Amino acid sequence: MICKECGAKIENLTRICPHCGGRALVDDELETWSFLADTAARKRHEMPAAIAPNEPTAPPADTAEQLAELERLRDYFVKYSNLYQVADDLRYIESGFSHPSFLFWGLAGGLAAALVYFPLSPFLPHFVWTYYFVLWAAVSAIGYLRAGRRYEHRAAEYAMLRRQAENDLHVMYNHCEGCFLPLEWTPPPRINRMIAALRTGEVRSVQDYIGMDAPMRAARSA
Structure with missing residues (x-):
């Protein structure tokens, strides 16, 4: 021993x-x-260590070269579209998490204590309100603490899953040679819109498209 x-x-x-x-x-x-x-x-x-995405390279100067490179990047990233979807789904699920409400558990504890205590009160020698409030506090505290532990466990589990999904996404991005797009601009639908804007003459370069779209994205998120 x-x-x-x-x-x-x-x-x-x-x-x-x-x-x-x-x-x-x-x-x-x-x-x-x-x-x-x-x-x-x-x-x-x-919890695995976070893998940082590489810095984008300099884009080609010529519009035709940019179009050709965008098509190459689209063909590469379209093979990994599921990685974007998994990461987005996990972020969406995490956004729905909320810490347990003490007010909710206070009301639920009071109701549960009433359902237990009042039917038994005729069989008690003396009806004492103190017993009811003690039972109320006990049920509320136990329920709140158990819900808090479940919340922490679930939040930690999904944080780990999101970290793994983001790491997979970053590894895939880092393996793409000569990528001049930031990671958030690599989903294939965004590249398709960029290609269409360059072909129609709406913008002259990738930099113009990203700069034009940034204020609109900021306004939508505000």
Whole structure:
């Protein structure tokens, strides 16, 4: 056995450490503590490190070359359209998460306590409001804390999934040679609109298109 306080090894069949007087850990407790420590360490290391996307290269100067390169980039990124969709879906799911409301659980706890306490009140020797409020507080606190733990677990799980999806997206982007588009401009539908704008003469270059679209995107997000 091993002392819980000082870590000294205890040879005799005693649960009191002769060195410091602390309580000893028996084998089953040692296994439990080891399991908890391993689980905590694994949880801490589950979140992978973020992979940063590369900086875009300089775009070709000629419009015809830009069109040819845009078509090449579109053909490359269209093979990985599912990565964009997965990352967007996970961000959308995360945006719907909200921390449990203490007000909601206060009302729910009061209702649950009433449904339990008032039907039993005729059988109690004395109707005491204190018991009802204690039950109300207990139900509300337990429900709120359990909901909070579920929220934290779910949020951490989806944060890890989103990190993995974004890393896959960034790795795919980094493997594209000579990409002069920022990552957010690489979804194939956006490249198609860019190609159409260049072919119709709406813009003269990729830089003009990105600069023209930026104020409109800012206005839509405001």
